[in-house]
Amino acid sequence: MDSLDPLRQAAVMVPRSATSEAGSTVADAIDYLDHNEYEVALDLLTELGEAYATETSYWNLLADAAAEMNLHRAKAWCHWRAAETVHGIIRADLRLVDPAQPGARRTAIPGDGILRPLWNVGLVMPEGHPDLRVARIWVERVPHLEPSACGPVRLAPLRPEGWRHLKPGHQITMHEQAPPAGTATITQATFPVAAFSRPGFRRSR
Structure with missing residues (x-):
């Protein structure tokens, strides 16, 4: 994944003040991205998606990233959450x-x-x-x-x-x-x- 990968695009959308239940922030996710720990970064961004009013585009970006990593359940979950933002x-x-x-x-x-x-x-x-x-x-x-x-x-x-x-x-x-x-x-x-x-x-x- 390059600097324009969907995980980095999603990270830009997360408020700096957002904190997951475990206390992680988007800065932690970006740090994992910088060290090529994409699956961990995906997990963190998924958790952070529950901490603020996400949009459909956010979850679609995470779904695209999960698809690139062949994480089928994670992809299905992100599509599910994208639908929940609408319905x-x-x-x-x-x-x-x-x-x-x-x-x-x-x-x-x-x-x-x-x-x-x-x-x-x-x-x-x-x-x-x-x-x-x-x-x-x-x-x-x-x-x-x-x-x-x-x-x-x-x-x-x-x-x-x-x-x-x-x-x-x-x-x-x-x-x-x-x-x-x-x-x-x-x-x-x-x-x-x-x-x-x-x-x-x-x-x-």
């Missing part, structure tokens, strides 16, 4: 039902946003049927979520406007067949200021 952040604690139960998963959920199950988020169709919505799952902290396990996840809805009513504490259900495959309790629901509305739908009570 908002939904985090939840997901508990999968026991594999012996109807509708349960019998294999682990991959952690990097591949699975796209349906979710009952409390909306109903005009005829009274549940209006199930699609959202991808990113498993936090671990590479995957085992059957019957419980863990923190992030959700990326296909149509985010249908999720804006959710607040921490709300429960939604995950479906791959008719019975629920899991139950998620919302822990964070942060959306852009612009509000969406869609006529013809009401929330279930």
Whole structure:
């Protein structure tokens, strides 16, 4: 990578006052870049991206750098965060039902946003049927979520406007067949200021 590589372009965007949870600053990231420690610098810049109001372009630069280093999960995460800057952040604690139960998963959920199950988020169709919505799952902290396990996840809805009513504490259900495959309790629901509305739908009570 030369002096115009995406990591250095991203570093320019980070405020000098920004500090990661571990106490690192952009000066630390630049120091690693100067010593050709690109993967460490990427990790630091990823952490710093949570410390200030990042833009989509920031995460796209980090994704480009991760792609150059063949860090596929890091690339997928940066693209995920880029989308969250546009659509908002939904985090939840997901508990999968026991594999012996109807509708349960019998294999682990991959952690990097591949699975796209349906979710009952409390909306109903005009005829009274549940209006199930699609959202991808990113498993936090671990590479995957085992059957019957419980863990923190992030959700990326296909149509985010249908999720804006959710607040921490709300429960939604995950479906791959008719019975629920899991139950998620919302822990964070942060959306852009612009509000969406869609006529013809009401929330279930």
